[in-house]
Amino acid sequence: xxxxxxxxxxxxxxxxxxxxxxxxxxxxxxxxxxxxxxxxxxxxxxxxxxxxxxxxxxxxxxxxxxxxxxxxxxxxxxxxxxxxxxxxxxxxxxxxxxxxxxxxxxxxxxxxxxxxxxxxxxxxxxxxxxxxxxxxxxxxxxxxxxxxxxxxxxxxxxxxxxxxxxxxxxxxxxxxxxxxxxxxxxxxxxxxxxxxxxxx
Numbered sequence: 001x002x003x004x005x006x007x008x009x010x011x012x013x014x015x016x017x018x019x020x021x022x023x024x025x026x027x028x029x030x031x032x033x034x035x036x037x038x039x040x041x042x043x044x045x046x047x048x049x050x051x052x053x054x055x056x057x058x059x060x061x062x063x064x065x066x067x068x069x070x071x072x073x074x075x076x077x078x079x080x081x082x083x084x085x086x087x088x089x090x091x092x093x094x095x096x097x098x099x100x101x102x103x104x105x106x107x108x109x110x111x112x113x114x115x116x117x118x119x120x121x122x123x124x125x126x127x128x129x130x131x132x133x134x135x136x137x138x139x140x141x142x143x144x145x146x147x148x149x150x151x152x153x154x155x156x157x158x159x160x161x162x163x164x165x166x167x168x169x170x171x172x173x174x175x176x177x178x179x180x181x182x183x184x185x186x187x188x189x190x191x192x193x194x195x196x197x198x199x200x
Contacts, residue, residue, distance in 0.1 A: 022107040022168070023107070023109075023125045023133070023135075023164075023168050024074055024075070024125075024132075024133050025073065025074075025075060025105075025106050025107045026044050026045045026106055026107040026108065026109050026125075026162075027042065027043070027044050027073075027074065027125050027126065027127060027133040027161070027162070028042070028043045028044065028045070028055060028071040028072055028073045028074070028106075028127070029041075029042065029043070029071065029072040029074075029127040030042065030043040030055070030057045030061055030062065030069065030070075030071055030084075030098070030160065031069065031070045031071070031072065032061065032062055032064055032067050032068070032069055033067065033068050033069075033070075034064035034065050034066055034067040034068070035064070035065040035066045036064045036065050037064075039061060039062075039064060040061070041057055041058055041061030041062075041158075041159040041160045042057065042126035042127045042128075042158050042159060042160040042161040042175070043055040043056060043057035043071060043098065043160050044056055044057075044109055044125070044160075044161065044162045044171075044174075045104075045106045045107060045108045045109060046097070046108060046109060046111070046171075046188075046192065046197065047108055047192075047197050047198065048103055048104070048106070048108045049103060050103055051101065051102060051103060052099055052100065052101060052102070052103065053099065053100040053102065053103055053104045053106065054087070054097055054098070054099055054192075054197050055071060055084065055097065055098040055099070055100065056095065056096070056097055056160065056162075056174060056188065057096050057097075057098065057159075057160035057174075058094050058095070058096065058159040058160035058174060058175065058176060058177075059089045059090060059091045059093075059094045059095055059096040060091075060094055060159065060176075060177065061096070061159050061160055062086060062089065062096050062098070063089060063091055063096070067086070068083075069083065069084040069085065069086065069098055070082065070083055070084060071084045071098065071100065073104065073106055074127075074132055074133055080104065082100055082104075083100070084098040084099060084100050085098065085099050085100075085101070086098055087099050087195055087197070088191070088194075088195040090191050093146070093183050093187050093191070094174075094176045094177075094183060095174065095183060095187065095188060095191050096160075097191070097192065097195060097197060109162055109164070109170070109171050110169065110170045110171065111170060111171050111185040111188060111189050112165070112170040112171055112172050112185045113170075113185075116140055116143065116148055116172045116173075116184070117140065117143075118140055118141070118142075118143055119139055119140060119141075120139065120140045120165070120172075121137070121138075121139055121165075121166040122137075122138055122139065122140060122150055122163050122164060122165065122166065122172060123135050123136070123137055123138075123163070123164050123165075123166055123168065124136045124138070124150070124158060124161050124162070124163045124164070124175060125161060125162055125164065125168075126158035126160070126161030126162075126175065127158070127161075128158055136158075137166075138150040138151050138180075139151055141180075146183060146184055146186065146187045147173070147176075147181055147182060147183055147184060148172070148173060148181075148182055148184060149179075149180050149181050149182070150163060150180050150182060151180060158175045159175055159176065159177060160174055160175060161174065161175040162174060162175075163175060163182050170185075171185055171188075172184065172185055173185055173188070174188065
């Protein structure tokens with residue numbers, strides 16, 4: 001099934017096999033254990049340092065009472081499961097950043113600097129319901145000052161997933177809830193600057 005999914009992704013997208021593997025290695029499943037119960041969503045690597053890995057996800061995934069976090073990364077032939085800590089969250093814009101206290105062998109994604117346009121073809125790479133990372137394809141169908149909406153709507157479990165250009169080169173935004181809305185890379189970048197993850 002995994003090989004069939006990969007074949008369809010390569011057939012219907014602009015991605016090479018190497019591009020797809022890089023996206024798989026950047027994407028993780030975020031698990032939350034809290035007094036409110038167990039929750040999960042998607043995350044992706046935004047920055048690597050010598051002693052730290054920074055992961056973006058949606059704030060509603062992690063905004064729980066007394067939470068602890070773990071992330072699960074997927075490699076072509078294995079998985080990596082490790083603890084993470086919350087660095088910061090913006091509940092209003094539904095963004096959060098987690099850290100892992102070591103540099104993981106994963107791929108960091110680049111935030112887009114160009115503005116997204118109505119009708120742009122996009123992809124979303126996430127881990128629905130804890131499964132192996134998979135991809136959905138769509139187009140931008142509405143744009144606001146700090147958000148955009150994609151079609152088709154995403155499925156449960158993709159909250160926090162990166163929304164990218166069709167070649168997988170840069171991140172336009174992140175999936176919020178399952179209504180197809182996304183916060184733009186401009187807002188994500190400002191959030192990361194405020195939390196000293198990025199310089200500019």
